[in-house]
Amino acid sequence: GQQLNQSPQSMFIQEGEDVSMNCTSSSIFNTWLWYKQDPGEGPVLLIALYKAGELTSNGRLTAQFGITRKDSFLNISASIPSDVGIYFCAGHNTDKLIFGTGTRLQVFP
Amino acid sequence: KAGVTQTPRYLIKTRGQQVTLSCSPISGHRSVSWYQQTPGQGLQFLFEYFSETQRNKGNFPGRFSGRQFSNSRSEMNVSTLELGDSALYLCASSYGTGATEAFFGQGTRLTVV
Numbered sequence: 001g002q003q004l005n006q007s008p009q010s011m012f013i014q015e016g017e018d019v020s021m022n023c024t025s026s027s028i029f030n031t032w033l034w035y036k037q038d039p040g041e042g043p044v045l046l047i048a049l050y051k052a053g054e055l056t057s058n059g060r061l062t063a064q065f066g067i068t069r070k071d072s073f074l075n076i077s078a079s080i081p082s083d084v085g086i087y088f089c090a091g092h093n094t095d096k097l098i099f100g101t102g103t104r105l106q107v108f109p
Numbered sequence: 110k111a112g113v114t115q116t117p118r119y120l121i122k123t124r125g126q127q128v129t130l131s132c133s134p135i136s137g138h139r140s141v142s143w144y145q146q147t148p149g150q151g152l153q154f155l156f157e158y159f160s161e162t163q164r165n166k167g168n169f170p171g172r173f174s175g176r177q178f179s180n181s182r183s184e185m186n187v188s189t190l191e192l193g194d195s196a197l198y199l200c201a202s203s204y205g206t207g208a209t210e211a212f213f214g215q216g217t218r219l220t221v222v
Contacts, residue, residue: 040197042213045210048210
């Protein structure tokens with residue numbers, strides 16, 4: 001099935017550091033979503049973006065909808081141990097969500 | 110407001126058997142989508158139901174089927190199970206069709222032995 005390119009695949013960072021990850025596609029999307037998944041659980045919606053260029057924050061998380069509508073970025077500031085998990089982007093076109101390959105984040109104290 | 114509820118959480122089946130998984134969406138949501146998640150393939154879209162009608166279908170064999178009831182609850186069925194069907198099956202609900210801002214359940218972990 002179709003998947004979006006998400007990078008990096010994994011990150012190992014120290015508590016307090018900032019994190020950046022991105023998602024790219026060959027297709028244009030109308031909506032970009034960012035999810036976080038803990039082991040054995042379903043993904044939890046973090047941020048939704050609806051307009052090209054839009055920048056939205058949710059606490060320490062900030063996400064942007066790329067101007068070309070083919071990419072999106074997620075930043076996490078001042079990481080903490082509970083940020084550990086897998087982060088997925090998802091793009092929505094006219095009929096369904098397409099998910100990224102995921103970025104696995106590890107935070108060390 | 111209760112979230113998306115999936116039952117059962119865990120399931121072990123043998124090859125050749127069939128299985129039915131259940132999903133109760135968030136109250137007021139009429140769209141239910143199903144995804145298969147495996148380590149190698151990531152999150153793959155199975156199908157979406159809205160108002161008891163299948164609106165979209167992913168690229169899975171006909172052994173995978175689903176339905177939605179008038180109360181928006183949904184079930185998915187996998188017949189003639191194969192070892193490769195072992196996965197986390199996730200259900201997502203959203204208010205409208207097309208699964209914008211989808212909210213996921215905890216998933217059903219299916220193991221086929």
